[in-house]
Amino acid sequence: MTADALTAAPPLRCWVPRGVYPPQTDSRLLGRAMRREGVTAWTDVLDLGTGSGILAVEAARLGGRVTAVDISWRALAATWCNALLNGQTLSVRHGDLAEAVPGRRFDLVLSNPPYVPAPDAGPPRGPARAWDAGHDGRQLIDRICDTAPTLLRPTGTLLLVHSHLCDVGATLTRLSDAGLRGKVVDRTRLPFGHVLRSRMAWLNGQGLTADGTTTEELVVIRAEHT
Known part of the structure; x- marks a missing residue:
């Protein structure tokens, strides 16, 4: 199915159990970038940190051969159910990012990882596992940047979405150090959600926001081998 045909297709059905992002x-922004990549039946797609699996299912509906990875069994159950709800077939793998697919390479790697800066630098618990990512929000972003070259085929592409709060420039630099050329291809600005509003004083104290700032910019970074 082409991207134009997908636009005309019925909306994807999505079941999201408690505790799954x-x-x-950010999902919609990443989905828009993915649709520009020309996913076909010959495209091997990896969705790292799939959550509800909505992007993995969309990639499958475009025709891709999709592998969805998450460390949460509940997220993988949601992904499997959402694939069935939408008449799609994909593979689910339980594990910690790239460790779930050892030795495999893909044409397209998608990731919408947890990226919200958190006062508690320890491992998040409960629903916060879906968004908290340490003091700078980079606990998973840095790992994805470092391992992406091992996941991409020579002509493969990484699409990574995150907030400006966790330093877009640092991500571009980290990708470059890993041998990938990255650039921002999409961005949008939106009001702080509940989690960020509840942390405004702490974010200001950390220098991550300026006093009075109540909006967040989300970006999609596209990267490929240099």
Whole structure:
């Protein structure tokens, strides 16, 4: 199915159980970037940190051969169910990012990882596992940047979404150090959600936001081998 045909197709059905990250603005932003990549039946797609699986299912509907990875069994159950709800077939793998697919390489790697800066630098618990990522929000982003070259085929592409709060420039530099050329291809600005509003004083104290700032910019970074 082409991207134009997908636009005309019925909306994807999505079941999101408690404790699994629901599709939001960042999911839609990443989905838009993915649709530009020309996914076909010959495209091997990896969705790292798949959550509800909505992007993995969309990639499958475009025709891709999709592998969805998450460390949460509940997220993988949601992904499997959402694939069935939408009449799609994909593979689910339980594990910690790239460790779930040892030795494999892909044409397209998608990731919408946890990226919200958190006062508690320890491992997040409960629903916060879907968004908290340490003091600078980079606990998973840095690992994805470092391992992406081992996951991509020579002509493969990484699409990574995150907030400006965890330093877009640092991500571009880290990708470059790993041998990938990255650039921002999409961005949008939106009001702080509940989690960020509850942390405004701490974020200001960390220098991650300026006093009075109540909006967040989300970006999609596209990277490929240099």
